[in-house]
Amino acid sequence: MLIKFIFLLFSFFVLVQSACFDNGDKEVRGLCYKFVPQKLAYEDARNWCHYQNPVTSSYLAYVPDASTSSFLASYARTAFGSNNVNFWIGLSRNNSNRQWFWDNGASVEFTYFDILGSGNYVAESTVNAKWNTFLGTEVFYFACSYDPQAPPTFAPPKTTTIANVPVSTTPVPTTTVQSACFDNGDKEIKGLCYKLFSQKLAYEDARNWCHYQNPVTSSYLAYVPDAQTSAFLASYARTEFGYNNVNFWIGLNRNNSNRQWFWDNGAPVGFTYFDFLGSQNYAAESTVNSKWNTFMDTEAFYFACSYDPQAPPTFAPVSTPPVPTTTGN
Numbered sequence: 001m002l003i004k005f006i007f008l009l010f011s012f013f014v015l016v017q018s019a020c021f022d023n024g025d026k027e028v029r030g031l032c033y034k035f036v037p038q039k040l041a042y043e044d045a046r047n048w049c050h051y052q053n054p055v056t057s058s059y060l061a062y063v064p065d066a067s068t069s070s071f072l073a074s075y076a077r078t079a080f081g082s083n084n085v086n087f088w089i090g091l092s093r094n095n096s097n098r099q100w101f102w103d104n105g106a107s108v109e110f111t112y113f114d115i116l117g118s119g120n121y122v123a124e125s126t127v128n129a130k131w132n133t134f135l136g137t138e139v140f141y142f143a144c145s146y147d148p149q150a151p152p153t154f155a156p157p158k159t160t161t162i163a164n165v166p167v168s169t170t171p172v173p174t175t176t177v178q179s180a181c182f183d184n185g186d187k188e189i190k191g192l193c194y195k196l197f198s199q200k201l202a203y204e205d206a207r208n209w210c211h212y213q214n215p216v217t218s219s220y221l222a223y224v225p226d227a228q229t230s231a232f233l234a235s236y237a238r239t240e241f242g243y244n245n246v247n248f249w250i251g252l253n254r255n256n257s258n259r260q261w262f263w264d265n266g267a268p269v270g271f272t273y274f275d276f277l278g279s280q281n282y283a284a285e286s287t288v289n290s291k292w293n294t295f296m297d298t299e300a301f302y303f304a305c306s307y308d309p310q311a312p313p314t315f316a317p318v319s320t321p322p323v324p325t326t327t328g329n
Contacts, residue, residue, distance in 0.1 A: 060090030107233025221251030
């Protein structure tokens, strides 16, 4: 009976493993989990999940309930070869307001702390599947999670390694490739390229920078069409700007007379993600929870631009002109 119960429990949690992009990934309640047996600091682990585990949006592991936590601990004992080890998951908190948030932007409705200390970054223990807090400078193994049904963001890169940990490159249907962005530092999300700029500018100055200083094709203050893109941008911004609690301009603003919202790139406003909708007319996103707030355009914030890498170029990249030659008399 015990063996039958364990088998049924296993069957309940693990759906169809082949839905995950790599054979070694494990599916639990509709999410795929990748266990990386390399010890990294928290931000390095998060960046690995975001940028070294491509195809679709990937994050440090989201753990929504105790059953998933227990299942992950069981897998981790095998993947990491130890019955007593910690591994990073995607829960952390802002140092100023102590608010917890998941790396994938999900609301924090469940926690499973064994010891809730003063650290702001959470790792799970394989001993009892419970969580403890640590400093972000600690180095642990880690787990990533992703939704295998989400639209692909870009094609997998060629085989690479990180500290001797191979990255699988199982082919999947793709839309655009990561190299389509014009600058190596730009990030492609759902077919658009995003550039984060770590200089604080007023709204109009930020918009003008996107329009005129990011050439080759039409560029705008960032277009954010859905919550997944917003969460991805917030996570990318935390790393790029070096802060867990900062605002950055996006391309949403409204007309002062009729209060109608519009995107800088002219797209219809079919989605909004306001945390607090005040009387101001210009939207900035928070890195704390990836939601938006309104501000006066005279505020100075970091900002994000976006562009379509497949759009026709508006002009050629700037090149160094030849030096005119002169002849002697």
